Amino acid sequence: MLNIDYRDARPIYEQVAGGIEDLIVHGAYAADAQLPSVRQLASELSINPNTIQRAFALLESKGVIYSVKGRGNFVSADGTSVRERRLAEISMQLRALAKAARALGANEKAIASWILEKEDPS
C-alpha cells in the first residue's frame, strides 16, 4: 500500500514509482487497468501532486504505464514483463557485487553461502 520512507536516501518520486511497479508485479493492476489519479494519490500520501506526477512520468518513460490527457494513467505492461525487467536489474547488481567480492579474495563457496543462507527474521 505504497509505504513512503522519508529517511530513505532515495527520492520520494522514485519510491512512489517503485511502489506502483510492485503493485503491478503482484497483480494488483492488470494491463490497461486505470491507476489512481495524480491528485488522489497525492492527497492519500500527503505528497505534492507534482511529485506524484514525476513518479508517473518516470514510469511512462520506462514503458510501464501510459497516460492519456483528460482520462488518467493506465498500465501498459503486464506484471510478468515488469518482473522480468526487475530480475534482470537485480541479476546485474548481484554479478557486480560478486565480482567485487572476488577482487577482495573471497572464494566461491563463501559467496554462495551468503546468498543461499536462510534470511534472518528481522
Place this chain on the structure above:
Amino acid sequence: MLNIDYRDARPIYEQVAGGIEDLIVHGAYAADAQLPSVRQLASELSINPNTIQRAFALLESKGVIYSVKGRGNFVSADGTSVRERRLAEISMQLRALAKAARALGANEKAIASWILEKEDPS
C-alpha cells in the same frame, strides 16, 4: 592509482575514500603508515582540497585512519581488517538483493547461477 571517474554517480569524496581503502587492502600502506597530505593529494588529482578533506573525514569516522593535528593522517587498521569489513558489507548487500529476487519469484538455482557463472571479459 586512485582513479576518479567524474561520470560515476558516486560523489568524488566517496570515490577517493574507496580508492584509499583499496590501496590499504592491497598492501600499499601498512598499519600506522602515513598517508599523503591533503594538499598533495588535491594537487595530484586536481581535486578541491575540501573534497579530499571530506574523504579523510569519512575514513576516520569508519576507523580506517586516524589524524594527528599538525602531523598528518595515518592508517589505523591493517589491510586484512579493512578487507573483512568490506566483505561483510558486500555480504549484506548480496543478501538483500537475493531476498528481493526471491520476493519476485526467482528460484535458488537461478540466483546461484547469476553469481557463480563466469563473467564476460569486458
Place this chain on the structure above:
Amino acid sequence: MLNIDYRDARPIYEQVAGGIEDLIVHGAYAADAQLPSVRQLASELSINPNTIQRAFALLESKGVIYSVKGRGNFVSADGTSVRERRLAEISMQLRALAKAARALGANEKAIASWILEKEDPS
C-alpha cells in the same frame, strides 16, 4: 469504422475528426450527405458527447462539414477535395522534415531512399 486508440498521443476529438475525414475520402459519405448525430456517434463509440461535438466543430472550422441547427451535420466537401487538402498538408510536413534532414547533413540520395524504399509488412 472509426477506430479510436486510447494509447495514441493525439486527443480523442482529433482522432474522431480524422476518422470521419477518412470515411469521406473513401466515399462513405458523398457531398451533402448527412452524418450520424452527435448522440448516436457518442453512444456507438462510448465517448463523451462533448468530445464528438468538438470533433464536429473542428471539421466545420476546416470547411469539411456544415451544420444546420435542428437538422444535423452534413458533408460540405466531396472526397476528392478533402483528399487534396490532406495531401497538401502531408506535402508540407514532408518538405519540413526533408529540410531538417538536409540541415543535419543528409544527402539527397539517402533521403529519397528512406521514402521510396519498400515498407516492412508490419
Place this chain on the structure above:
Amino acid sequence: MLNIDYRDARPIYEQVAGGIEDLIVHGAYAADAQLPSVRQLASELSINPNTIQRAFALLESKGVIYSVKGRGNFVSADGTSVRERRLAEISMQLRALAKAARALGANEKAIASWILEKEDPS
C-alpha cells in the same frame, strides 16, 4: 543561440533540450565539454530554473549529457552520434508520412518531387 518560441506547441523544456542538442550537433560543444549551468541558462533565457533542470534531465535520460552534482552538466555523446540518432528519427517520420500519402493514392513520382523540390526561401 537557443531561441524559445512561446507560441510553439512544444513545451519549453523540450525546446531548450532540442536547442542544446542542436548546439552539440553543430560542434559548439565537444564530448566532455561543460554546458552552461542551470541557473545561468535560466537567467539568460528568463526561464524558471526548474524548467531548465527538466530539459537537462531529459537530455540525460537520452544519454546526450551526464551531470555531476556540484560540478555541472557535461556532454557525453559527440555531435556525430547525436546527429545519427536524429536522422534515424526523421527517417521514421518520413516513412510514416510517405505511407500515409500512398494510402491517399499519391503516386511515387509526386511524393519524390515534394521532397527533392527546392525549398522556398521563406
Place this chain on the structure above:
DNA sequence: GTGGTCTAGACCACG
C-alpha cells in the same frame, strides 16, 4: 558555486 528534490499554487488542454 553546482545539480537535485520538494512544495505551493497557477494555468492550460482534454473528456
Place this chain on the structure above:
DNA sequence: GTGGTCTAGACCACT
C-alpha cells in the same frame, strides 16, 4: 474530473 507545464521559492548534497 483528468494529466501536463510553468513559476516561485525553499532546502539539501556536493565541490
